[in-house]
Each structure stands twice: as structure tokens, then as C-alpha cells.
Amino acid sequence: MLLKISLESPLFFLLITISFLLVTFTAWLSPQPLLLKSFGFEDVVQVLTLPLFISLLLERSLEVFITTWRGPTTEQLEMSIQQQNAIIAERKKLIPEQQAENQIPPLDPNPIIVNESGGSTLEQQLIQNFSQTPADVLTKLQPHIDDLTTRIKDVNEKERKRLAYKSDTRIIALWTSLLCGLLISAIGIRCIEPLIIIDTTNPIQISIFRCLDALLTGGLIAGGSEGIHKFIQVFTDFLEATSNQVKDKRLSG
Numbered sequence: 001m002l003l004k005i006s007l008e009s010p011l012f013f014l015l016i017t018i019s020f021l022l023v024t025f026t027a028w029l030s031p032q033p034l035l036l037k038s039f040g041f042e043d044v045v046q047v048l049t050l051p052l053f054i055s056l057l058l059e060r061s062l063e064v065f066i067t068t069w070r071g072p073t074t075e076q077l078e079m080s081i082q083q084q085n086a087i088i089a090e091r092k093k094l095i096p097e098q099q100a101e102n103q104i105p106p107l108d109p110n111p112i113i114v115n116e117s118g119g120s121t122l123e124q125q126l127i128q129n130f131s132q133t134p135a136d137v138l139t140k141l142q143p144h145i146d147d148l149t150t151r152i153k154d155v156n157e158k159e160r161k162r163l164a165y166k167s168d169t170r171i172i173a174l175w176t177s178l179l180c181g182l183l184i185s186a187i188g189i190r191c192i193e194p195l196i197i198i199d200t201t202n203p204i205q206i207s208i209f210r211c212l213d214a215l216l217t218g219g220l221i222a223g224g225s226e227g228i229h230k231f232i233q234v235f236t237d238f239l240e241a242t243s244n245q246v247k248d249k250r251l252s253g
Contacts, residue, residue: 026208029204029205029208030202030204030205030208030209032199032202032205034196034197034199034205034209035196035197035199036195036196036197037194037195037196037197039195041235041236041239043194043195044195044232044235045232047191047194047195048191048228048231048232050189051189051191051217051220051221051228052225052228052229052232054184054189054221055181055220055221055222055223055224055225055228056225058177058180058181058221058222059177059224059225062173062176062177062180066169066172066173066176070165070169070172073165074162074165074166074169077158077161077162077165078162080158081155081158081159081162084151084154084155084158085155087151088148088151088152088155091147091148091151092148174222177221177222177224178218178219178222180221180222181217181218181219181220181221181222182214182215182218182222183218184217184218184221185213185214185215185217185218185221186214186218189217190210190213190214190217191213191216191217191220192209192213192216192217193209193210193213196209
């Protein structure tokens with residue numbers, strides 16, 4: 001729905017206003033900034049190790065569940081597409097055979113291209129490739145052209161269904177992993193709270209912070225183990241670059 005909202009839509013300005021008021025109200029409820037603990041690289045790795053392990057378990061579990069649930073339909077569509085492509089390849093051979101039977105001089109037609117994203121242009125291609133043939137020859141070839149066109153349209157339709165089904169499966173997997181990640185972070189496995197000094201004198205600030213921490217940690221877990229590994233790698237590179245700069249300044253000084 002948000003993708004369909006234009007920048008000039010009144011609903012867009014309403015969402016911007018609500019977001020601004022929400023941020024302002026949150027800042028008013030939490031006037032004091034949060035204090036960070038002293039931590040190093042080992043502390044960050046320790047904090048991210050458990051979410052990384054959970055993310056690996058979640059990925060493998062969802063792969064088993066989603067494959068068991070959605071896999072058979074995907075395999076049926078792929079098998080049907082392969083069968084239709086094999087039939088189309090056989091039907092293409094009938095055109096030169098028909099030419100040979102009617103003693104038509106051999107031509108060098110251009111390759112027949114199947115448009116996977118839309119309708120087939122097979123008939124137009126064949127007519128263009130064999131434009132030098134007599135009209136009666138085209139009439140004899142027309143049944144083969146029509147049969148090929150119908151089958152290619154059927155393949156295109158099944159391919160669109162397969163892509164749509166695959167997209168739906170990916171969306172289901174993402175939403176399921178996000179829900180699981182939010183539930184896991186809601187019960188207490190969070191990434192930011194261990195690095196923060198909790199101020200018990202402001203329970204509203206703590207509640208808001210924990211909700212945001214749960215959202216961020218849930219999204220991190222749902223993003224997969226590869227995303228957490230990249231995050232650790234980026235943090236490691238940053239620390240190494242910072243350490244090298246400090247050493248260079250000391251040597252130059």
C-alpha cells in the first residue's frame with residue numbers, strides 16, 4: 001500500500017505528520033540520553049553470536065517447512081514447463097520437415113525467440129523469416145505455426161505462474177522469519193540492551209527502548225545469518241582501520 005502512495009498524496013503528508021508527532025512524543029517521554037557501557041570487539045561478537053546461531057537454526061527450519069509445504073507445486077510447474085519446452089522443440093523440427101516434403105528450397109531462418117515476460121511473437125517471426133516463400137507454403141505451415149504459438153503462450157503463462165508462486169513463497173518465508181525473530185527478541189534476546197546502562201528511574205524510556213531493540217533484533221535475525229556475518233565483518237574492518245590510523249598517528253608523532 002505504501003508503494004502506491006505518491007509524494008503529492010494527502011495520505012503521504014498525514015503519515016509524515018504522524019511520524020513526526022510520534023518521534024516528538026517519544027523524545028518528550030525520554031529526555032535523558034541512554035548511556036553506553038565500555039565495550040570492545042569481543043563484547044560485540046559475544047552479543048551477536050547468539051542471534052547468529054538462532055538465525056542459522058531459523059533458516060534451516062524454515063527451509064524444511066517451506067519446502068515441504070510449497071515445494072511440490074513448484075516442482076509440478078517446473079516439470080510442466082520442461083515438458084512443454086520439449087514438445088515445442090519437437091514441433092519446431094516439423095517446419096523444416098514440412099519444407100522438405102513439399103520440396104521447398106532450404107532457407108536460413110533466424111532463431112525463434114520465446115518471450116518469457118509476455119506474449120509470444122512466434123507467428124510474426126516465422127512470417128518474417130519465411131517472407132520469401134509462396135503464399136500456399138505459408139498456408140501449409142500455418143497449422144504448425146498456430147500449434148507452436150499456442151504451446152508457447154501456455155509455457156509463458158505457466159512461467160508467470162511459477163514466478164508468482166515463487167515470489168509468494170519468498171514473501172511467506174520472510175514474514176514468517178520476521179515474526180519468529182520478533183518473538184525471540186521479545187522474550188529477551190536483544191542486541192543493543194547488553195551494551196546500554198539501563199536507567200531504572202525512567203520506566204517509560206526503558207519500555208520504548210526495549211520495543212525498538214526487539215524490532216531491530218527481530219529484523220536482524222529475520223535477515224539471515226549472512227547479514228549478521230557481514231555486519232560483524234564490517235565492524236571488524238572498521239576497528240582494524242581505526243586501530244591502524246591510531247598507530248600511524250603515534251608513529252608520525
